[in-house]
Amino acid sequence: MRAMDIVLSYITVSVFVVFITFKLLSKGITNRRRNLPPSPPALPVIGHLHHLKQPLHRTLQNLSQNLGSVFSLRLGSRLVVVVSSSSVAEECFTKNDVVLANRPRLTIGKYFGYNYSTVSAAPYGDHWRNLRRLMALEIFSTNRLNHFLSIRQDEIKRLLHRLHQKSSNDFARVELKSKFSELTFNIVMRMIAGKRYYGDDLVECEEAKEFREVVSEAFKVGGLSNPYDFLPVLRWIDFKGFEKNLGKLHKRMDSRLQGLIDEHRRDKSKNTMIDHLLSLQESQPEYYTDSIIKGLMLVMILAGTDTSAVTMEWAMSLLVNHPEMLKKARAELDTYLGQDRFIDESDLSKLHYLQAIISETFRLCPAAPLLVPHISSDDCTIGGFNVPRDTILLVNSWAIHRDPKLWDDPTSFKPERFEGGEVEGHKLMPFGMGRRACPGAGLAQRVVGLALGSLIQCFEWERVDEELVDLTEGKGLTMPKAVPLEAMCKARDIMKKVLSEDVNDA
Numbered sequence: 001m002r003a004m005d006i007v008l009s010y011i012t013v014s015v016f017v018v019f020i021t022f023k024l025l026s027k028g029i030t031n032r033r034r035n036l037p038p039s040p041p042a043l044p045v046i047g048h049l050h051h052l053k054q055p056l057h058r059t060l061q062n063l064s065q066n067l068g069s070v071f072s073l074r075l076g077s078r079l080v081v082v083v084s085s086s087s088v089a090e091e092c093f094t095k096n097d098v099v100l101a102n103r104p105r106l107t108i109g110k111y112f113g114y115n116y117s118t119v120s121a122a123p124y125g126d127h128w129r130n131l132r133r134l135m136a137l138e139i140f141s142t143n144r145l146n147h148f149l150s151i152r153q154d155e156i157k158r159l160l161h162r163l164h165q166k167s168s169n170d171f172a173r174v175e176l177k178s179k180f181s182e183l184t185f186n187i188v189m190r191m192i193a194g195k196r197y198y199g200d201d202l203v204e205c206e207e208a209k210e211f212r213e214v215v216s217e218a219f220k221v222g223g224l225s226n227p228y229d230f231l232p233v234l235r236w237i238d239f240k241g242f243e244k245n246l247g248k249l250h251k252r253m254d255s256r257l258q259g260l261i262d263e264h265r266r267d268k269s270k271n272t273m274i275d276h277l278l279s280l281q282e283s284q285p286e287y288y289t290d291s292i293i294k295g296l297m298l299v300m301i302l303a304g305t306d307t308s309a310v311t312m313e314w315a316m317s318l319l320v321n322h323p324e325m326l327k328k329a330r331a332e333l334d335t336y337l338g339q340d341r342f343i344d345e346s347d348l349s350k351l352h353y354l355q356a357i358i359s360e361t362f363r364l365c366p367a368a369p370l371l372v373p374h375i376s377s378d379d380c381t382i383g384g385f386n387v388p389r390d391t392i393l394l395v396n397s398w399a400i401h402r403d404p405k406l407w408d409d410p411t412s413f414k415p416e417r418f419e420g421g422e423v424e425g426h427k428l429m430p431f432g433m434g435r436r437a438c439p440g441a442g443l444a445q446r447v448v449g450l451a452l453g454s455l456i457q458c459f460e461w462e463r464v465d466e467e468l469v470d471l472t473e474g475k476g477l478t479m480p481k482a483v484p485l486e487a488m489c490k491a492r493d494i495m496k497k498v499l500s501e502d503v504n505d506a
């Protein structure tokens with residue numbers, strides 16, 4: 001009897017293995033016949049979902065080393081094409097720009113994209129175009145950015161004051177991650193609503209706490225490595241209450257944003273983004289609904305705060321690990337600005353080495369390493385392969401920025417490589433390319449440039465000990481550092497000048 005059982009089990013397992021092998025082979029043959037980009041062997045039902053290990057950009061780079069710079073994955077029911085070559089990325093965002101200008105309808109967009117109506121989640125079309133035009137005029141035009149300059153200057157000075165309090169006499173140990181997050185959050189919230197959310201002089205701490213919690217939760221659940229969007233069965237049963245939780249999270253955020261709109265409706269005296277949008281609502285109430293305004297606010301918060309903060313944290317980490325480059329940057333600032341003039345945004349374009357440091361940070365540590373997912377709205381070809389309609393496209397800018405065919409000694413931090421001037425757009429793409437490229441790039445460059453320049457001009461910086469700062473990446477949408485950055489700083493004489501200028505309220 002036992003022998004019979006063993007034989008039966010053996011036959012069952014063999015049949016299963018033959019079946020799976022046949023399925024995989026026939027799938028491979030079909031893929032080749034259809035000229036789809038190559039893909040690794042897939043498992044039934046889940047396809048390649050088991051490959052999605054964090055950090056995703058590294059996993060996908062490893063796969064590209066075997067499969068080539070254009071390959072495909074089947075994530076449950078969805079086909080995904082991954083591009084890790086600069087010339088193919090350029091093809092995607094020039095020849096195929098329109099066909100790839102759509103976004104996949106991921107569940108997060110239903111809740112945090114106000115039912116796919118925000119600029120980052122909306123399908124390509126008139127509504128998206130209107131929102132981009134509106135943002136370009138009302139938020140990111142040179143006029144508007146100049147109008148908000150005093151907010152950026154004031155928030156950066158407040159950060160310098162806080163650091164100075166600790167380090168006026170000697171080197172002091174400071175944690176920078178949270179300070180950078182608070183800086184960018186305050187800048188964006190003051191542009192939106194004229195309110196600070198972090199600092200000593202706050203009245204509405206609860207509101208600030210709630211915002212911060214909801215934003216960090218939203219970042220945790222977002223992203224492509226979530227199987228929920230790829231296995232319909234998980235959606236039918238609302239696996240682990242995923243949608244229910246998203247709904248609750250969205251409600252909390254929505255009521256905070258609505259509260260801010262209502263405040264501004266009562267008091268129209270301020271000159272913030274909400275006030276401008278409310279005056280547009282008066283003339284076109286059917287288009288500029290409260291939902292559209294809340295969507296714009298939310299996009300600014302989700303896309304515009306963490307991205308700039310992690311970039312600053314990476315830049316400072318790389319600099320304290322390379323003191324000779326920090327010294328060179330300080331020498332540039334001292335030579336250009338003299339001993340008693342404090343840096344301003346208008347100086348940034350002349351500070352070539354500082355700009356080179358920022359470009360090199362974007363190259364090695366892009367805050368959106370896989371950009372934001374796109375989807376094809378029609379059949380197209382990518383890198384000579386056929387790509388059917390409704391295929392998700394991921395561009396691995398992190399891998400492109402480290403491609404040894406494009407960059408000499410690609411994993412080393414060498415700002416000097418950018419000193420010669422501009423680099424071709426498709427080699428360095430931290431903000432993406434084409435129609436869907438980041439509309440906030442100008443604001444981000446100003447904030448990161450002024451903050452970094454001020455920190456280098458006003459303080460000496462050192463590591464906390466002999467050991468290099470750990471540059472491991474943590475989990476998360478915006479490629480955070482696994483270990484928050486701590487460093488030693490000591491105020492320089494120029495801080496006296498900064499202190500003598502008033503911190504003004506905008």
Ligand code: HEM
Pocket residue numbers: 119120121132299300301303304305307308311366367368371372373430431432433435436437438439440441443444
């Ligand atoms: C260092 C800072 C930043 C980086 C690295 C960054 C990067 C990116 C990238 C890679 C994309 C996607 C491009 C694509 O789909 O191909 C994107 C989209 C976007 N970013 Fe940024 N971003 C930054 C800062 C900002 C800021 C400050 C704002 C606004 C306040 C912003 C708003 C947006 C919006 C609204 C989109 C969606 C555009 C669309 O779908 O049409 N970003 N960003």
